[in-house]
Amino acid sequence: MSSKPSAVPQRKLLTIVTEAVLETTLVRDIEQHNAHGYTITDARGKGSRGVRGAGWEASSNIRIEVLCDASTAEGLAAHLRDHYYADYAMILFLSDVEVLRPAKF
Known part of the structure; x- marks a missing residue:
């Protein structure tokens, strides 16, 4: 007797890499779009706008990850x-991500 593994719920992971100065504003936007968390x-790295370090807040970057349903992520x-x-x-x-603890999202 074999049991079928239950389906793992699909969610979207929206990753935002941007300027640290936007953190408070983006948190408000995320909450207004009904994301749960x-x-x-x-974050630091190099891209089209040059090297971004984390040493000076005015030029630092952050990475925000939002795990949610597709309509929330797309909106x-x-x-x-x-x-x-x-x-x-x-x-x-x-x-697209598989959530191993779906009740949280």
């Missing part, structure tokens, strides 16, 4: 593109 970490991503792309260094990644 987020994770913020310092939030559209809002961020419309309101921040023109004036801030920002990149968005949208990934």
Whole structure:
């Protein structure tokens, strides 16, 4: 007698890499789009706008990860593109993920 593994729920992971100065504003945007939570970490690297370090807040980057359903992720991503792309260094990644603790999301 073999048992079928239960399906693992699919969610979207929206990853935002942007200027640290936007943190408070983006947290508000995330909450207004009904995401249940987020994770913020310092980020550094090199891209089209040059090298970004974490040593001076005015030039540092953050990485925000938001795990949510597809409609929330897509709506939030559209809002961020419309309101921040023109004036801030920002990149968005949208990934399909399997959630191993679905009740939290």
